[in-house]
Amino acid sequence: MEKKQVFEGVKVADFTWSIAGPMATRELAEHGATVIRVESHKYPCPMRRAGSMLGRSASINGSFVFANFNTNKLGISLDLSKPKGQEAARRLVKWADIVGESFGPGVIARFGLDYESVRKIKPDIIYFSTSLQGQYGPHSRYQAWGWQAASLAGFYETVGWPDRLPTGIPGAYTDQIAPYYTVCALIAALDYRRRTGKGMYLDQAQFEVGVTFAEPSLLDYGVNGRILKRRGNRDPYAAPHGSYRCQGDDSWCAIAVATDNDWEAFCEVIGNPAWTRDQRFASPAARKENENQLDRLVEEWTVRHSAPDVMRMMQERGVPAGVVQKNEDLFNDPQLRHRDSHERLNHPELGTVLHQRPAYRLSRTPCRLTSTGPNLGEHNEYVFKEILGFSDDEIADMLIEGAITTEADMPGAR
């Protein structure tokens, strides 16, 4: 018999969408929780479109992005603006231990599913809201995308070259940070409820999540008045420090030389050319001072070798170095493969799809990836009948009212 998973028996009503919410509930699902993702054909999750954005399938169920973000979940399609939809949702939250939502602040109250309403149905509910700027405050109704949260939190100004416009970290940066904080809080809340019988409310602002990763730049401003500027790949404590062009098309290797020991090893690797003994590079401070010249000389060596060779040669002498890995490199990375970082699961439309596992491995209660993200409404019958106890007649009424949505409700379907 397989060992019981950590969150077996924990039930989650998941009204979130996009990335930050679904990635949090996925973490619980991979450790045994029963997660029911509530969607609607009227407003499909943006991640269901992300597969087609990447150029493959226009189908609502054909996105590997959605598949990866929603592992192990059950999926139902429900219109929360319909009375019967709300009735089903009330039954769902009564069933649940955890409710999650990521609507714009105030929106879920229109469906009678805000924390205060849910608490009347389920007094010890653990309820989390994740939004861009939080549930209250003058900017709480602000609407934007994840990359604007990244920009708000300062992750555009600090990435790029000092002589050019910043480039920023592309994508919805804070969406990759927020879910794990949510999971930490939810587990603490589950344990608190186990001990005290009390539920809890969590209000997450993805903007604030980002700012927790922006230190120490805010402290530096606060106590020293300094505004950190982007500095390419420069580091105050190391030179050479950067990504250096290698043999091949757009191929790069990162190298970081901080100490004199690192420098000596580095010089040996590149064959101790005469310039390495130049006074300009005789100490860490001198190397910092003459960094532009140094970078050029380093690159004269790296361009003659492939990036994996540069990494291997440096690492053999203990110099920190690593290939700037692109999708192909990551796919073939022997270390990621050694750790089974991704697991292949069957997908009804895409054949098989890779799903990334968490970055931690638990020795006794490992995560278990059992199924890819659900098709829209895939588990309607099971959830409405077996879990929520609706009769066939009631389900038929819900379909007639449009409370259970179908493909006919999709935008552009009529």
Added chain:
Amino acid sequence: MKQRVDTEPLLGSHRVLDLTDEKGWFCGKILGDLGADVIKVEKPGGDPARTTGPFYHDVPHPERSLPWMYCNSSKRGITLDIEATAGRDVLRSLVRSADFLIESFSPGYMEGIGMGYEAVGAVNPGIVFTSVTPFGQSGPYKDYEVSDIVLWAMGGVMATCGDKDRAPVRCSVPQAYYFAGLQAATGSMVAHYHRQLTGEGQYVDVSIQESVLLNVPNSVMTWDTFQRNTIRSEGMRVRMLYPCKDGRVVCSIGGAGVGWTQSTIALTNWMAEEGMAEELADIDWHNFNPGAATPEQVQRAEEILGAFFLTRTKQELYEAAVQRGFSLAPSSTPKDLREDVQLAARDFYIEVEHPELGDTVTYAGAPLQMSHHHWGIHRRAPLIGEHNEEVYQTELGLLPEEVAALRRDGVI
């Protein structure tokens, strides 16, 4: 939710032994901010990474390192030479009363000093033992030397950052160890819950490379499906970042979907009121198909937006975005963040007394607000050996002369 029901520290009855260097600091901070009693165990003389700047008032000093102060807040601190026999005995006693042990030594180091998971688990079967290493405990790269930039490169984010005609870049605020600490805290919490239910501890093996990789969650799948790399600066067809009067803003228009349409109309209406929408005023955004726009049309739209943004400050543009409902954000500097009205209204920042500096220092606050707990800094980062007496004498019950002997022998 400003008013909290009560403020019981959620992990208040749990003790964490934090043996990490900068790679794993952030894990202990998260557990500490959640209320755990985190004891940072440093080498006699202090954690070598206390020499990392920037420093308070730019004076390099081990008690003034700002990265250290942030990532070790909500912890107490002791010094201990865990390689000395006497030090190991003390650590073994500490392990008995601990619920978590976090370390970031090279794979095999803890086993080498007789304090690997097997040994520690034998002393305390309920312990959650978390290792944070660059590539995990085993595999071809497990002994590779790293730094932030190397992990940013190996984890796949760097390839997506920067301009196409220059080298890929990292973030000038090092990020890799934040992701590692957060993954370590998450894994530790999952293991903690299992321990709470069953009494059984376990080993948690965290890879920093995989933690960074979570930022490019579609990378491996994109290769698997399309055999396509993601080239930096090519992710978005439409430009995002524009200079304005006093800085920069991030905005784009004309994407597909209801949110985009509403946002685009709100912005172009405002520009039309100001007489600066040009031909953007004539576009039927409800039926606009971004996929059909020609490069010339896109470029023209960017010129019109760019010209308008230059007439306003980032604050003016941001306030208008909030009021009128279009999606635009300032490209914030630390100054913008410290002056942000939303963060102020939510009491995001935390003022922490530093008596040794004669000052109060303002720190970034919590990643979320909880109704029954104050997630946040509960004490400033410890000075070197600050809690030696408290931990060794009061809590561990060593006699003053035993502590004096340890100190004489350089163990603490």
